[in-house]
Amino acid sequence: MTITETSVRAAYQAARDRFAAGGIDVDAALARLDGVPISMHCWQGDDVRGFETAAGELTGGIQVTGNHPGRAATPGQLRADLDLAMSLIPGPKRLNLHAIYLEADRPVGRDEIEPVHFRNWVDWARARGIGLDFNPTCFSHPLSADNRTLSHPDAGIRRFWIDHCKASRRVSESFGRALGTPSVMNIWIPDGSKDLPADRFSPRLRLRDALDEILATPIDKAFHKDAVEGKLFGIGAEAYTVGSNEFYLAYAAARGTMLCLDAGHFHPTEVVSDKLSAVLALVDEVLLHVSRPMRWDSDHVVLFDDETQAIASEIVRGDVTDRVAIGLDYFDASINRIAAWVIGTRNMRKALLKALLEPRAALRAAEAAGDFATRLALFEEHKSGPWTAVWDHYCLSRGVPVGGRWLDVVKAYEAKILSEREAA
Numbered sequence: 002m003t004i005t006e007t008s009v010r011a012a013y014q015a016a017r018d019r020f021a022a023g024g025i026d027v028d029a030a031l032a033r034l035d036g037v038p039i040s041m042h043c044w045q046g047d048d049v050r051g052f053e054t055a056a057g058e059l060t061g062g063i064q065v066t067g068n069h070p071g072r073a074a075t076p077g078q079l080r081a082d083l084d085l086a087m088s089l090i091p092g093p094k095r096l097n098l099h100a101i102y103l104e105a106d107r108p109v110g111r112d113e114i115e116p117v118h119f120r121n122w123v124d125w126a127r128a129r130g131i132g133l134d135f136n137p138t139c140f141s142h143p144l145s146a147d148n149r150t151l152s153h154p155d156a157g158i159r160r161f162w163i164d165h166c167k168a169s170r171r172v173s174e175s176f177g178r179a180l181g182t183p184s185v186m187n188i189w190i191p192d193g194s195k196d197l198p199a200d201r202f203s204p205r206l207r208l209r210d211a212l213d214e215i216l217a218t219p220i221d222k223a224f225h226k227d228a229v230e231g232k233l234f235g236i237g238a239e240a241y242t243v244g245s246n247e248f249y250l251a252y253a254a255a256r257g258t259m260l261c262l263d264a265g266h267f268h269p270t271e272v273v274s275d276k277l278s279a280v281l282a283l284v285d286e287v288l289l290h291v292s293r294p295m296r297w298d299s300d301h302v303v304l305f306d307d308e309t310q311a312i313a314s315e316i317v318r319g320d321v322t323d324r325v326a327i328g329l330d331y332f333d334a335s336i337n338r339i340a341a342w343v344i345g346t347r348n349m350r351k352a353l354l355k356a357l358l359e360p361r362a363a364l365r366a367a368e369a370a371g372d373f374a375t376r377l378a379l380f381e382e383h384k385s386g387p388w389t390a391v392w393d394h395y396c397l398s399r400g401v402p403v404g405g406r407w408l409d410v411v412k413a414y415e416a417k418i419l420s421e422r423e424a425a
């Protein structure tokens with residue numbers, strides 16, 4: 002049976018009535034959903050390569066695997082691919098850029114980047130009414146070759162990365178000023194050690210001092226926000242990561258920055274969903290890198306799975322949509338890269354919608370009364386409730402394809418555009 006607009010509308014009306022009977026206002030849920038942007042990561046489109054003229058290999062303990070044809074090789078191609086992906090995803094979006102996505106007609110040192118190098122991105126974002134976020138790129142560079150940047154014992158190398166992060170803050174601030182929405186700038190560094198270090202203290206103290214210097218110049222939070230991202234380990238940094246989660250949690254609490262929680266950066270039995278309420282009790286704002294680790298920090302495409310749902314549910318249940326910036330962080334080069342963006346971003350939004358349709362008042366009442374059977378029953382019944390009809394109608398009403406129809410668009414683009422691109 003084909004999906005018709007009439008059938009989508011009819012199913013939606015029935016679902017709306019059923020949710021209303023359970024005390025859920027679907028219109029209010031959709032209005033809230035439309036207030037939550039998802040920041041899409043530009044680096045899914047080109048395997049984290051960027052556009053520095055002296056582009057080298059991807060380093061820093063992260064890896065992209067796969068060689069599906071059609072990787073974006075120019076800024077224009079990346080923007081065209083993003084345009085297509087964004088046209089297939091309902092709801093507000095932002096774009097998250099790394100410093101290596103600059104555009105310049107001569108090689109520019111990372112410590113010399115300026116807002117002008119990102120002018121095309123700002124124009125692109127302005128024309129689409131979306132915000133930009135930013136990241137200094139402290140990897141894939143000769144001066145990060147030994148997996149040490151802001152914690153490097155060599156003061157000259159440390160200086161280079163400090164200056165890169167300072168320059169990145171100025172770029173980030175310029176995004177916020179130009180687009181009228183604060184740019185969240187996330188600092189992630191690969192610093193660590195393959196084998197057991199004799200001194201775990203000194204690198205962390207150097208990192209603390211480097212960050213303090215980077216953040217010394219205050220910037221209005223209306224334009225720019227600082228975030229720091231911890232990690233358990235990376236390839237080649239198995240024994241010790243300078244910027245661990247504990248380090249950055251303490252740093253964010255002490256210095257008032259955002260804390261970035263990446264779903265792939267913890268021990269396999271730890272979940273980011275449980276950390277949100279813990280961190281937000283003492284830290285004002287969190288940045289999420291929604292990702293999917295498989296056995297390690299493998300950065301697989303985000304699924305509509307239990308943890309993605311749990312993250313969305315925690316944000317909604319805690320009423321913290323204004324304190325959690327949702328970003329995505331994965332890179333899969335083994336499949337069509339645009340499809341990877343669309344699947345992951347639609348899944349995140351789907352999870353948010355499902356969370357917003359949860360019978361929250363009834364759940365809280367059951368919990369308060371100690372009626373945990375009712376709580377469990379409500380949770381489980383919601384899973385098979387008619388929220389998918391609301392999702393379909395949401396897609397229809399926001400002008401994006403319903404169901405899997407978006408894939409036809411991606412396939413047609415692959416046949417016409419991606420297949421014509423030169424092999425990487």
Ligand SMILES: C[C@H](O)[C@H](O)[C@@H](O)C(=O)CO
Binds near residue numbers: 189263298
């Ligand atoms: C490219 C990203 O900045 C990077 O993936 C970082 O956020 C990370 O998660 C490293 O493992």
Ligand SMILES: [Mn+2]
Binds near residue numbers: 189230263290330
């Ligand atoms: Mn990340």
